[in-house]
Amino acid sequence: MTDAIAETVRLPIGPVDLTTIETDAAPGFSGTKSDGKAALAEIADDLAGLQERLWAEGTSGSRRRILLVLQGMDTSGKGGVLRHAVGLIDPQGVRITSFKAPTDAELKHDFLWRIKKGLPEAGYVGVFDRSHYEDVLIAKVRGYAEPEEIERRYDAINDFEAGLAAEGTTIIKCMLHISPEKQKERLKARLDKPEKHYKYNPGDLDERAHWSKYQNAYEIALERTNTDLARWHVIPSDKKWFRNLAVAELLLATLRGMDLQWPLADFDVEAQKQRMFDETPPA
Amino acid sequence: MTDAIAETVRLPIGPVDLTTIETDAAPGFSGTKSDGKAALAEIADDLAGLQERLWAEGTSGSRRRILLVLQGMDTSGKGGVLRHAVGLIDPQGVRITSFKAPTDAELKHDFLWRIKKGLPEAGYVGVFDRSHYEDVLIAKVRGYAEPEEIERRYDAINDFEAGLAAEGTTIIKCMLHISPEKQKERLKARLDKPEKHYKYNPGDLDERAHWSKYQNAYEIALERTNTDLARWHVIPSDKKWFRNLAVAELLLATLRGMDLQWPLADFDVEAQKQRMFDETPPA
Numbered sequence: 001m002t003d004a005i006a007e008t009v010r011l012p013i014g015p016v017d018l019t020t021i022e023t024d025a026a027p028g029f030s031g032t033k034s035d036g037k038a039a040l041a042e043i044a045d046d047l048a049g050l051q052e053r054l055w056a057e058g059t060s061g062s063r064r065r066i067l068l069v070l071q072g073m074d075t076s077g078k079g080g081v082l083r084h085a086v087g088l089i090d091p092q093g094v095r096i097t098s099f100k101a102p103t104d105a106e107l108k109h110d111f112l113w114r115i116k117k118g119l120p121e122a123g124y125v126g127v128f129d130r131s132h133y134e135d136v137l138i139a140k141v142r143g144y145a146e147p148e149e150i151e152r153r154y155d156a157i158n159d160f161e162a163g164l165a166a167e168g169t170t171i172i173k174c175m176l177h178i179s180p181e182k183q184k185e186r187l188k189a190r191l192d193k194p195e196k197h198y199k200y201n202p203g204d205l206d207e208r209a210h211w212s213k214y215q216n217a218y219e220i221a222l223e224r225t226n227t228d229l230a231r232w233h234v235i236p237s238d239k240k241w242f243r244n245l246a247v248a249e250l251l252l253a254t255l256r257g258m259d260l261q262w263p264l265a266d267f268d269v270e271a272q273k274q275r276m277f278d279e280t281p282p283a
Numbered sequence: 284m285t286d287a288i289a290e291t292v293r294l295p296i297g298p299v300d301l302t303t304i305e306t307d308a309a310p311g312f313s314g315t316k317s318d319g320k321a322a323l324a325e326i327a328d329d330l331a332g333l334q335e336r337l338w339a340e341g342t343s344g345s346r347r348r349i350l351l352v353l354q355g356m357d358t359s360g361k362g363g364v365l366r367h368a369v370g371l372i373d374p375q376g377v378r379i380t381s382f383k384a385p386t387d388a389e390l391k392h393d394f395l396w397r398i399k400k401g402l403p404e405a406g407y408v409g410v411f412d413r414s415h416y417e418d419v420l421i422a423k424v425r426g427y428a429e430p431e432e433i434e435r436r437y438d439a440i441n442d443f444e445a446g447l448a449a450e451g452t453t454i455i456k457c458m459l460h461i462s463p464e465k466q467k468e469r470l471k472a473r474l475d476k477p478e479k480h481y482k483y484n485p486g487d488l489d490e491r492a493h494w495s496k497y498q499n500a501y502e503i504a505l506e507r508t509n510t511d512l513a514r515w516h517v518i519p520s521d522k523k524w525f526r527n528l529a530v531a532e533l534l535l536a537t538l539r540g541m542d543l544q545w546p547l548a549d550f551d552v553e554a555q556k557q558r559m560f561d562e563t564p565p566a
Contacts, residue, residue: 056481083373090366091374092412098375129375180565191556197548198339205558211565265480273474275488282463282494 004028005246006253009174011232016219023179024238029245036241043252044088050255051125053262055093058123060263063168066254067119067126068247071133072176073214074204075186076237077244078129081176085248086127095120098129111135111153112160122168125251132157136221141213154224161230171230172254174247175218176237180211287311288529289536292457294515299502306462307521312528319524326535327371333538334408336545338376341406343546346451349408349537351530354416355459356497357487358469359520360527361412364459368531369410378403381412394418394436395443405451408534415440419504424496437507444513454513455537457530458501459520463494 005028029036057064068086070078086094097118106114112132120126136153139145145153161171187204190196207214226232233250237243288311312319340347351369353361369377380401389397395415403409419436422428428436444454470487473479490497509515516533520526 053478056478059481079373079375082375087370087374090362091370091377091379092362092365092381094374096374184559184564188556188559191552191559194548195339195545197552198342198546200548200550200555202550202555205555205562208565209562262478263481265477265483267483267485269474269480272483272485272488273471276467276471276474279488279492281467282491 003253005249006233009233009235009246009250011222011226011234013226013228014223016223016226018177018215018219018222018234021177021234021236023177023182023236025236026239026242027236029242033239033241036239036245040084040088040241040245040248043248047088047248047252047255048090050252050258050260051089051093053260054125054255054258055090055123056263057260058121060266062263063122064258064260065120065122065124065126065169066251067128067164067169067171068251069128069131069133069171069173070176070247071131071137071174071218072237073178073183073211074207075183075190076176076178077240078176080240081174081244081247082127082129084244085251086125088248089125089251093124094127095124096127096129099131099134111139112156115160119164119169132160133221133225137214137217138207140217140220141210154221157225158227158230161225161227165229170254170258172250173225173230173232174250175222175232175234176243177234178237180208182238183208286536288532289516292516292518292529292533294505294509294517296509296511297506299506299509301460301498301502301505301517304460304517304519306460306465306519308519309522309525310519312525316522316524319522319528323367323371323524323528323531326531330371330531330535330538331373333535333541333543334372334376336543337408337538337541338373338406339546340543341404343549345546346405347541347543348403348405348452349534350403350447350452350454351408351410351534352414352416352454352456353410353412353459353530354414354420354457354501355520356461356466356494357490358466358473359459359461360523361459363523364457364527364530365410365412367527368534369408371531372408372534376407377410378407379410379412382414382417394422395439398443402447402452415443416504416508420497420500421490423500423503424493437504440508441510441513444508444510448512453537453541455533456508456513456515457533458505458515458517459526460517461520463491465521466491 008027026036031039054064054066070081072078082096086096102114115132118128136150140150164171187200190200222232235243235246291310309319314322337347337349353364355361365379385397398415401411419433423433447454470483473483505515518526518529
């Protein structure tokens with residue numbers, strides 16, 4: 001089942017038309033919501049086991065790591081994926097970096113400067129909650145950068161990601177794809193519940209008014225940066241349970257594909273056993 | 284039940300004799316191992332709910348945060364606590380900092396310099412996997428600092444922690460307390476299983492040989508730095524399930540004691556609802 005989901009959400013290289021990708025589908029999965037939740041719980045052990053191997057490799061000199069990039073419109077569920085999919089992994093081996101609007105200090109640097117500071121170390125699963133893609137999405141829609149600069153950034157991103165891949169980073173890029181109706185429903189729910197008011201920002205409606213421009217900016221960004229070394233996945237995300245399952249399955253499929261090995265001891269195991277056998281017990 | 288465990292593991296202020304604290308006990312809990320695991324699962328929702336409030340407060344200007352300090356001999360289970368207790372919390376709101384042997388660059392600064400860089404931001408649950416206490420533990424046992432410098436550090440730590448408390452940090456300090464026999468059993472298990480070799484370091488046996496010196500250094504450190512603002516807890520940790528439950532219960536009791544409130548909206552909720560009602564649906 002794993003590979004089925006991972007394969008159906010992988011975006012083919014070439015032109016992108018998001019209107020042809022359903023937001024409320026569950027491609028590659030034939031079960032119900034409760035089947036989906038059960039499937040997520042079932043892969044938790046495999047995920048945790050493989051992540052420990054990645055971590056173990058990192059302790060013995062391997063340069064390998066994973067970078068999961070999460071993008072999507074407001075309320076598409078980046079936080080939910082962190083909680084329910086990434087949350088299945090040992091928190092010691094996870095590094096989450098959330099990118100908000102750049103600060104004045106960050107704006108004085110190239111757009112990738114702050115991104116590079118948030119990269120995971122060897123052995124880690126790094127997760128970007130928003131990313132350098134904001135610099136070709138909101139920056140394009142809102143005109144925060146000139147068209148020539150936006151143009152330059154697509155290539156800069158591809159070079160940057162190719163460099164990460166060469167250094168040992170396996171990149172998984174996900175766009176959490178929702179409908180405008182689903183966004184409205186979720187924004188409304190935030191307004192209706194006082195305990196969710198903290199998640200609501202009046203600016204969310206301003207961005208929402210530019211929905212089609214954002215979809216267009218996503219289509220261009222996805223097309224221009226969908227490379228063999230850093231593939232995009234479009235995750236139908238109207239169904240929260242499918243969204244969480246799909247990202248977890250993608251992580252699992254990625255870890256499986258890495259052929260991770262437990263490192264060999266760099267010490268004499270038998271000698272250490274003997275030493276422990278011979279020791280005077282500590283008081 | 285919660286408060287029972289949290290209270291029994293709290294170290295009274297005054298002289299400390301670790302030999303009087305059992306390592307394989309389950310104080311404040313009357314159930315079996317499987318009861319303990321069930322109790323841990325049962326508090327997960329409460330923990331997550333209160334942590335979200337802490338997070339929400341942080342988004343609206345509160346300075347409050349939690350710092351959980353984990354100390355203990357090798358194999359005492361700091362990693363297990365991170366996985367099974369801290370792992371219950373939304374990973375977005377957790378910041379784990381692991382302190383290894385200081386680098387040459389770090390050694391050029393005061394011992395607290397690198398510690399301060401790892402502190403959690405407002406709204407976070409920060410966790411130190413080892414901490415500034417190493418600077419009065421291994422540093423004392425192995426003579427990495429002069430006795431006068433060690434002496435200075437106890438007071439420096441108390442001043443530092445008092446400052447954190449004044450800034451809004453609730454500090455929970457835990458010593459995971461195991462017997463030397465349990466450590467031997469766990470080290471041996473690491474040698475017996477090839478997939479655990481990566482966790483074994485021949486230096487572990489060198490440190491183990493100084494067991495009683497370490498216990499003595501812990502007793503002094505615990506006594507000197509056990510303050511009302513930053514209280515120590517000694518967690519019997521021979522039983523992994525109790526150790527995990529105890530730390531989770533401590534976190535929960537701490538969050539409960541903070542009287543966390545959902546922030547009030549800083550916008551006009553009704554006006555936003557109207558705006559959403561009036562909008563032209565995005566294409």
